[in-house]
Amino acid sequence: MAGAELAGRPGLWYHRPMETLFVIGGGLAGCEAALQAAEAGVQVRLIEMKPARMSPAHHDPRLAELVCSNSLRNDQPSSAVGLLKLELEIMGSRLMAAARQSAVPAGKALAVDRGRFAELVDQQVRNHPRIKLIGQEAVAPPEDAPCILASGPLTDGALAQWLAQRAGAAHLHFYDAIAPIVTRESVDMDHAFWGDRWAEPGQGDYLNCPLDRQQWAAFYAALTAAENVALHDFESPRFFEGCLPIEVMAARGEQTLLFGPMKPVGLHRPGQPGRFHAVVQLRKEDAEGRLLNMVGFQTKLTHQSQLRVFRLIPALAHAEFARLGSIHRNSFVDAPRVLDAFMRLRTAPNVFVAGQLAGVEGYVESMAAGLLCGLNAARLLKGQQPLRPPATTALGGLLAHLANDQTKDFQPSNVNFGLLPPLGGKKIPKKDRGALLARRAMQDLLAWLGDQGLTPAKAAPPL
Ligand SMILES: Cc1cc2nc3c(=O)[nH]c(=O)nc-3n(C[C@H](O)[C@H](O)[C@H](O)COP(=O)(O)OP(=O)(O)OC[C@H]3O[C@@H](n4cnc5c(N)ncnc54)[C@H](O)[C@@H]3O)c2cc1C
Structure with missing residues (x-):
């Protein structure tokens, strides 16, 4: 058998x-x-x-x-x-x-x-x-x-x-975190393009928001300096490696993000062949694609910090956040x-x-x-x-x-x-x-x- x-x-x-x-x-x-x-x-x-x-x-x-x-x-x-x-x-x-x-x-x-x-x-x-x-x-x-x-x-x-x-x-217990959601109509399409990783340019279901080197530097500095939500008495900061908050990844060094959720490889902006330094991918939340989830951006930053830091991403400069990220306890x-x-x-x-x-x-x-x-x-x-x-x-x-x-x-x-x-x-x-x-x-x-x-x-x- x-x-x-x-x-x-x-x-x-x-x-x-x-x-x-x-x-x-x-x-x-x-x-x-x-x-x-x-x-x-x-x-x-x-x-x-x-x-x-x-x-x-x-x-x-x-x-x-x-x-x-x-x-x-x-x-x-x-x-x-x-x-x-x-x-x-x-x-x-x-x-x-x-x-x-x-x-x-x-x-x-x-x-x-x-x-x-x-x-x-x-x-x-x-x-x-x-x-x-x-x-x-x-x-x-x-x-x-x-x-x-x-x-x-x-x-x-x-x-x-x-x-x-x-x-x-x-x-035992530990924590993971929820990623923010933005409305599609609030994404600045002059700074975003559709495309799946390693697919034909312009084809795919992900909306990509690129950052050049200078924009990346400003974003990274703001992210690593941003304020976190305080933990409750009963919580302890043990994060599950598979679902690390974006700011925890950032604190480990720039490369953690650039080789992780913000990696720029395998994506090509149609009509603009130049490389970009980092990218944020947005994935559809509903059948119509009206709501978009910031992939890998689970976070425990305060709401104010999230609005300030995530709006440094050029395509999200005027983003409307349908939901902001948050943290949760996780028992097992x-x-x-x-x-x-x-x-x-x-x-x-x-x-x-x-x-x-x-x-x-x-x-x-x-x-x-x-x-x-x-x-x-x-x-x-x-x-x-x-x-x-x-x-x-x-x-x-x-x-x-x-x-x-x-x-x-x-x-x-x-x-x-x-x-x-x-x-x-x-x-x-x-x-x-x-x-x-x-x-x-x-x-x-x-x-x-x-x-x-x-x-x-x-x-x-x-x-
Ligand atoms: C904040 C958060 C985000 C997550 N995000 C993802 C993700 O994006 N992708 C992913 O793959 N996994 C994610 N997970 C992990 C996991 O996949 C989900 O938690 C998943 O829903 C677990 O399924 P479950 O059936 O074990 O628990 P749940 O889906 O949470 O179901 C438990 C149910 O039990 C009910 N319940 C609880 N206590 C009682 C009680 N005493 N009496 C009666 N009913 C009770 C609850 O109301 C709930 O309906 C996330 C987990 C958390 C906590």
């Missing part, structure tokens, strides 16, 4: 077919989990505290809210997150289906109209005959009933206390020491932990964690062995990260090819590696599904 791994122990609440499954949190992981379990025939109660109580990042009363960017990142299977999306679709992800239906143009990425995406998922959950939505704040999972805890990275209050008690000192468990191989709390095996709270990072990864928890909770209730996809798949790679007890200071991770076992044989050029890893993952996933007697929800494209 190609790459297959099955449960060693079936679990404590094995085969209780009449049992109701509780899901706490109607975000990306919780909705995916609830829909998977309900589709498998299980009665589900989904507990969501919105709209009565909103976290600092949630504003939409609907379920499955994308709290920051509208991008689900690279959509090519030769990238790790592209592969993960493909695997999710093959596994029958309901949220990926909604993402496809609400997609907006975004070059090689998959971006969605967030309102339409939330609406599609919200309606699916509310109308599902086996899901009962309960509009309440949960303070703890039920003692003896099966439960999926998917309350997200901003879990707090009594529920956080319950988790801290169960997870002990290993329950020390998965390798707190969770078992199927993402259940070792100290409370009736509780799965799904989504960002489990120690994955990102929208797609949170959906993936929700899908696995939803499927496995349903399987255990039906007396079936839980599933663990092959280690060579992106799904398996994420699980491997959560189980990696070699890491002393466990941190959440986006999916990446480093989580998968390397390809055997002779050294493979970097440019070919993604495609080969994706091909291997697809072969192993399909063989494994066949071995489990499961049918792919979608045909795998030729890779």
Whole structure:
């Protein structure tokens, strides 16, 4: 059986077919989990505290809210997150289906109209005959009933206390930040041009805002001198490397930005062949492209500082900011020491932990964690062995990260090819590696599904 791994122990609440499954949190992981379990025939109660109580990042009363960017990142299977999306679709992800239906143009990425995406998922959950939505704040999972805890990275209050008690000192916290959004009509098109990186000049979905050397110097000086929002007493400045605030990157030196979010390479201004020194990319937030997100500009600068510094970018000199950047706390468990191989709390095996709270990072990864928890909770209730996809798949790679007890200071991770076992044989050029890893993952996933007697929800494209 190609790459297959099955449960060693079936679990404590094995085969209780009449049992109701509780899901706490109607975000990306919780909705995916609830829909998977309900589709498998299980009665589900989904507990969501919105709209009565909103976290600092949630504003939409609907379920499955994308709290920051509208991008689900690279959509090519030769990238790790592209592969993960493909695997999710093959596994029958309901949220990926909604993402496809609400997609907006975004070059090689998959971006969605967030309102339409939330609406599609919200309606699916509310109308599902086996899901009962309960509009309440949960303070703890039920003692003896099966439960999926998917309350997200901003879990707090009594529920956080319950988790801290169960997870002990290993329950950690850190911060990431939200990028500003500008209105498209306020961008000065004399200083901006459309184009995707490495695409034909003038073609693409990104609006690029270049800076020459002098403009860059003024911008950089202002950014590094700008004032930050003060942290609360309960916050400590531990930033997640994958989502560093722009000013923190700037403080590491000019090159960090010029080789990072402001890199000028691969972009050509139509009719103006000269190089520019730096560039800010704006990505569409909605289907019409009326709102544009400043890519990689997550920040904890004060609002006044943001307005002053970001308006030094020539194209944004008169920009209207539909939303300014901000900072947020982000909770996650020390998965390798707190969770078992199927993402259940070792100290409370009736509780799965799904989504960002489990120690994955990102929208797609949170959906993936929700899908696995939803499927496995349903399987255990039906007396079936839980599933663990092959280690060579992106799904398996994420699980491997959560189980990696070699890491002393466990941190959440986006999916990446480093989580998968390397390809055997002779050294493979970097440019070919993604495609080969994706091909291997697809072969192993399909063989494994066949071995489990499961049918792919979608045909795998030729890779
Ligand atoms: C500020 C911020 C910005 C982010 N930006 C991005 C980004 O741009 N791209 C990206 O890929 N990832 C981003 N992430 C990371 C991550 O992908 C998202 O947080 C994602 O939404 C996580 O999905 P989730 O299902 O785990 O949690 P959520 O989507 O947050 O869902 C949790 C749900 O549980 C509910 N809830 C919480 N507590 C309770 C309770 N006690 N009782 C009942 N309901 C409760 C909440 O209201 C919410 O609806 C960001 C995270 C944060 C905090």
